[in-house]
Amino acid sequence: MTSTAPRKKLTTSAMIASFADPGQRTTSAPFGHALNRLAEERPEIVGLSADLAKYTDMHVFRDAHPDRFFQMGMAEQVMLGAAAGMAEVGLVPFASTYSVFATRRAYDFLCLDIAEPGLNVNVVGALPGLTTGYGPSHQATEDLAILRGCPNLTIVDPCDSVDIEQAVPALAAAPGPTYLRLLRGAVPTVLDEYDYRFELGKAAELRTGRDVVLVSTGLMTMRALQAAARLEADSVDVAVLHVPTIKPLDTEAILRAARTDRLLVTLENHTVIGGLAESVASTLAYAGVGTRVVPIALPDEFLAAGALPTLHDRYGLSTDAVVARIKAELDGADAPHRPPTAWPADPAPATA
């Protein structure tokens, strides 16, 4: 930052600042309410949290079913171990914390206590990717990369409240362990405008297009749809394939999408290492499909703290950034592929 002129900066705001656009339709705590509905049908549903019930929408379940909620304290290892023990005696636990703690801190417990025996434990991780301005301590930018290598584990990255509401019963119905990247609080409601139903393990083509195909997961599907609408105004015809299940990946749908001469762009709220982009790239390479993959993802670095809109702009996840990136790719088709720009650490971050 070279300018010395004072200017108003956005603030980091709450840790759990909503990423909904101003005026966007939202639904409050879709996970907690979906879990409540499910719990009324299935008495074996139980909930656990590691001192973050209030921040993972688990408090909705806690208040409705206090006898079936277990406060485990700020102790993620025992929370996941205990969830495994509950599943061993026939319960179906949903265990919530922040993604960083479920994956980085308690991975051995997720892996060996839950995934290895193939137990029906549903791990719910809030603040996935870049959904908080609190910096690397709370930004789970590599949770998919950590977990994709874990056998038996089903991984879901929902787009919005519709996805979450429909995923919760599907995850409980799946016999094995699952990990849900939770969007909490006022969660955008987007997919009800499309002919869409969440189906575990299936990708869904939300719109068709002749020029570009966006293969997206998580909240980036919302951005993909916004970008597609904006590009339509510029007469660019953009398809969007939503991939809510990261593992097992719907490779057939991805190969179908790639076997055209359209520009193929992946979009994810995750580092470019080990997430959707590399999943798609390896799917194509293993099938002998030579389509180039343009990854829109977070850079391979520890991200800055600051206001979420600022950070989404800076790291290329905002709709503006997505549109700009796609246009640049369309304009310079011969340009060599570059991974997402690695931004230098900002000497004057938004919180300074």
Place this chain on the structure above:
Amino acid sequence: MTASTSSAAPDTAGTVDREERIERIRQAAYGIRRNALDMGEVQGQGYIGQALGVADVLATVYTDQLRFRPEDPHWPGRDRFLLSIGHYAIALYAAMAEAGIIPVEELETYGSDDSRLPMSAMASYTPGMEISGGSLGHGLGVATGMALGLRLQGNPARVYDLLSDGELDEGSTWEAAMSCSHHGLDNVTAIVDVNALQADGPTAGVLRTEPVTDKWRAFGWHALRVDGNDVAALVDAFDEVREHRGSPSVVICDTRIGHGVPLLANREKAHFMRVEEREWQIARDQLQEGLTR
């Protein structure tokens, strides 16, 4: 006690003569040690020192305390016995064979390709093995969840977790200890095998865990410390903790590596003991002498 439930039903405790119980446990402990030596010989080395040391504890639990049905390892009413220390598998296979859960003849496959008895315990391989331990510091957390779940379901089954003093190094053990206490899980019994030895040497030199009993009490546990090779003391301790209400219990058992076989008990202590081919028969003979003495 039903015909198909093991001998260990709690309701027999008051009616069976204490001396009879102790003698039955001593015989079972002999069988466990003999089974362990047979398995050790298959591999030529291994965690035989720990198996001999913990044999009296396992004999007490499986012969006298645990409710289970040998022919139905998934019986929902069973007490759960979790082997947090996966490398003690040799000891638990020896005990489960003695208890009729797995055939004695199968023990010779221990640690061999395609065996149901891998070197490190795995639930998916072995009937009666509740969890895959081995990454240490996991068992008590799983026990916490089982105990919470059983209580929620109104199932009176108890949960036993066998851990080692070395495992007290793991922070997750203490997360679970705090959790069991916070939730008042009096259906949990932790058993700590204090043999004072871990992989890199004596526990006191690797990472000091003493005073062990004080630590558990500070975490809100009903804690008893006994000579883990004294069957009478073990019976009294396990009887007491089964009656205890309001908090989880821990039986801290001081055991001696290689106990029951002087040849192995008196040699330099090693986490992973090497035994010469000719020594296995000597060991069996010494074990036999100890039983008849």
